[in-house]
Amino acid sequence: MQQPYLEPHQARTRVPNSFEDLLGDSIERAFAVGIHDLPGLVGYLNQAGPTCPGGEPWTEDAYKTLMARLGE
Template structure:
């Protein structure tokens, strides 16, 4: 039997504008800056893409948000 993969099968809803912006910015950081957590935090803060509470990202706030988003 061939496995069936439905596109976006893990989504429960469409991503929000915030989630799209975060994803796009993360792709840019991974492409041009690096993959280390410190690089990601620095890249997000340099681009002023703030944490959900409006504050600059920390390693802990990023981990918490990725956990909340299910990433």
């Protein structure tokens, strides 16, 4: 029996906007250099960008809130 799989884009309801594309690219670069914890990721985003929506520095709470909203 063939195992079910997730087509990478089947769960999304729209095409990502440019901010979401930049954020995803930056998160992938952070993972590629070995950053796998939230404090490290937030620090990386503050250094490399993109900036947090609203122009404020990234915080753990801001990151969690945004990921929850994007995951809806």
